[in-house]
Amino acid sequence: MTSPFIYPQQPDVSFDGGDLDCGNGLLLLIRRHIDPLERGGLLEIRSTEISVDEDLPAWCRMTGNELVSFLKEGRQRSFLVCKGQLNERRAPSAPQPAQRGGIELVSVKPLTVFPAPAPAAAIRPLSVMGIGSWPRPRWMLQAVHEHMEGRLDEAAFHATADDAVSLAINAQLRAGADVVSDGEQRRDSYSSFVASRLDNCQLIPLTDLLPLVDDPEEFERELRALDVPAGDVRHPAVFGPLGRSRGIAVHEVDYARALTRAPVKVALPGPYLLTRTMWMECISDRAYDNREDLARDIVRVLREEIACLLASGAALVQLDEPVLSEVVFSGPATQRSFMCGALSEKGDSAVELAFARDLVNAVVAGFPRERIALHMCRGNWTADESKALSGNYKPLVDTLGQMKVGTLFLELCTPRAGEMEILTSLPDDIRIGVGACNQKHAHVETVDHVVAHAEHAIQLFGARRVLLTPDCGFATFADNPLNSAAVAEAKLAVLAQAARILRERHGV
Structure with a gap:
């Protein structure tokens, strides 16, 4: 889908969130698209939901991402968000195909026959062990x-x-x-x-x-x-x-x-x-x-x-x-x-x-x-x-x-x-x-x-x-x-x- 909005900086990724609001799945889609970008990458988010006008800028401030531009034409809205700050942007990469709010779902056949347990040493009385986590370097x-x-x-x-x-x-x-x-x-x-x-x-x-x-x-x-x-x-x-x-x-x-x-x-x-x-x-x-x-x-x-x-x-x-x-x-x-x-x-x-x-x-x-x-x-x-x-x-x-x-x-x-x-x-x-x-x-x-x-x-x-x-x-x-x-x-x-x-x- 071609965006009706034109920016001086072309987005690396675009998607259409439709009428989703930030409390009903839009942030999940944003995160799905922005996480793979390098810092300085540009994401265009298109929306028809009016509440996003206030909620998305607030989300950008909270997460340290920069709202580069916000355009409106009728009910259509377009937000250009930089992952991190725009001054971190490198040479732009080729734009990726636009996606329409969709996430590719994976279908996996469950196991029908479980493998047998391998032998393991018995844990003797009064054994000492941690619960699990250990400080990371x-x-x-x-x-x-x-x-x-x-x-x-x-x-x-x-x-x-x-x-x-x-x-x-x-x-x-x-x-x-x-x-x-x-x-x-x-x-x-x-x-x-x-x-x-x-x-x-x-x-x-x-x-x-x-x-x-x-x-x-x-x-x-x-x-x-x-x-x-x-x-x-x-x-x-x-x-x-x-x-x-x-x-x-x-x-x-x-x-x-x-x-x-x-x-x-x-x-x-x-x-x-x-x-x-x-x-x-x-x-x-x-x-x-x-x-x-x-x-x-x-x-x-x-x-x-x-x-x-x-x-x-x-x-x-x-x-x-x-x-x-x-x-x-x-x-x-x-x-x-x-x-x-x-x-x-x-x-x-x-x-x-x-x-x-x-x-x-x-x-x-x-x-x-x-x-x-x-x-x-x-x-x-x-x-x-x-x-x-x-x-x-x-x-x-x-x-x-x-x-x-x-x-x-x-x-x-x-x-x-x-x-x-x-x-x-x-x-x-x-x-x-x-x-x-x-x-x-x-x-x-x-x-x-x-x-x-x-x-x-x-x-x-x-x-x-x-x-x-x-x-x-x-x-x-x-x-x-x-x-x-x-x-x-x-x-x-x-x-x-x-x-x-x-x-x-x-x-x-």
Whole structure:
């Protein structure tokens, strides 16, 4: 489609958003077209929606992109937006064919036969491990951003990430960890990274979501609590039927296992978290009638991924479901919350917990229970304890006990988590990964402190059911590590020393 508008600077890409407004899918299309451009690239957005006159300039100011020109002719509007600033523009590239608001959807045939799990070393009692994420080196953070912005190709990105993974695993082994992870070095965050791996899903900056929330001012305050620019934190958005044409994290496990003989664990965002994160009525209804329909496809792709992870030799696959705490510890039932990026509305707590339980059980059905785990906490986006949710496990313990997983990794070091005794009603065949150090604090706990805390857990659950971990990951969001790699290693080393004392004491 030829644009009726003529600019002194020809756009590199043009598309027609029709009558979509910024809160009903236009920003998703803009992000889809502008992200592949180099800085200085020009995008023309055509629209017939009057509200875009005010909303798009505001979006440009918020995201640091320059609105170069705005033209109107009758109902037709044309906005010329520069990615970054116009003074960054290089010699113009050849214009690409115009697109009419359309996004090419990918159709992928699901797996019908799962591969069998490969053997993996059993994880012995009182094993020490991290939850998942590890602080990234500065050069790895740069690579993450350049890769997301299309300025670093896949091969160069993974070559850089391989080096970062090697450093993370070596640090865990030096500390004495019994089970290691790749530190989630290739991920921009513990959950949103899936949008870069799944079909018909994409990452958009949190700033793009302001038109979608009920209280933009409150949402902006929550974003400021991240202590990192909101434009650097991205959120997965679904624009078509979800598919898995390539692995989500299989490549992570394959590389980690090539570096060590230690058991390797890998974390995936859980099905309830992904459903709450991805379901946004104004976007997701392009492909799904309701969130239950979306959830069915999320369950399917996670089951495909877990099967392949176990076949690749992952000793433990961990589902992250921190948003369970948001269900019971946050505000009114219909209030939107930033907690872990779960922006969609939640319903009654009992209904939501039952929905989460059923989704998790559907995902893990038929897999070896001893190789499946679930982690939850109360928020890990800031070191300020007062910003995170607080409450004991009483409203959650029944739901956790009904989930068909072999291990629960639980936040238990911080006072915000309440009394450990509440968990004694959990089934005896579930291991408890006991949070025994606080990843939010730079202070390294003493061995005596960890031994005493773990001994309390052993008296409640028995030594054979206890594993030792930090409360959560050290760098849940890549740009916002809660501690340095040196502190993370020191904390794991204390856990390992405590585990040696406890194994000798309890003969396990």
